[in-house]
Amino acid sequence: MNASINVKSLLPLWEQFRAATGITSIRDEAHYARMTEILEALLDETQGDENHPAMGLVDIVGDLIEDYEAEHHPLPETTxxxxxxxxxxxxxxxxxxxxxxxxxxxxxxxxxxxxxxxxxxxxxxxxxxxxxxxxxx
Incomplete structure (x- = not known):
C-alpha cells in the first residue's frame, strides 16, 4: 500500500480535535481527572458495544490514562x-x-x-x- 498521508491537511484537523477534547499525553493531575471523565463518557456512549465507532477512542484514552498512572501512580502489578x-x-x-x-x-x-x-x-x-x-x- 503506497497511499501518502497529507500531513498539511491532517494537522489542522488534529489541532481542532485536540483543542476541543484535550486528548493528548496527560501532563498533570487536573488533566488526568479530565481524561478519566472523558473515558467514563466514552464508555457510557459505547454501552459495551465492541463495534461502536468510539471504541478506538476508548483504547487511546485508556492507554493515555494507563501511561500516566504507571509513571505517577504506580501500583503493584495487578489485573x-x-x-x-x-x-x-x-x-x-x-x-x-x-x-x-x-x-x-x-x-x-x-x-x-x-x-x-x-x-x-x-x-x-x-x-x-x-x-x-x-x-x-
Whole structure:
C-alpha cells in the first residue's frame, strides 16, 4: 500500500480535535481527572458495544490514562481480576452476587484468569463499585 498521508491537511484537523477534547499525553493531575471523565463518557456512549465507532477512542484514552498512572501512580502489578477480587472481599460479595458480570461460572473464569473482562463488564463493575473503569483495564 503506497497511499501518502497529507500531513498539511491532517494537522489542522488534529489541532481542532485536540483543542476541543484535550486528548493528548496527560501532563498533570487536573488533566488526568479530565481524561478519566472523558473515558467514563466514552464508555457510557459505547454501552459495551465492541463495534461502536468510539471504541478506538476508548483504547487511546485508556492507554493515555494507563501511561500516566504507571509513571505517577504506580501500583503493584495487578489485573482486572485482582481488582475485582479485592473489591469483592471489601464488600463481602460472592461470585453469585455479580449477575451484571454473568453467571457464577463466568465470574469464576474471570477471577481465575481464564477469561478477560469485556467493556460491558468493566462498565458495570465501575458503576457498581464507584471506581474508575481504568481499575479493571
Amino acid at each position: 482486572g481480576a485482582h481488582a475485582l477480587k479485592f473489591l469483592m472481599a471489601q464488600h463481602g460479595l460472592k461470585q453469585s452476587d455479580l449477575p451484571e458480570i454473568g453467571s457464577q461460572g463466568v465470574v469464576s473464569e474471570i477471577l481465575a484468569g481464564k477469561r478477560e473482562l469485556n467493556i460491558r463488564q468493566v462498565r458495570a463493575l465501575s458503576k457498581r463499585f464507584g471506581v474508575s473503569a481504568a481499575t479493571f483495564v
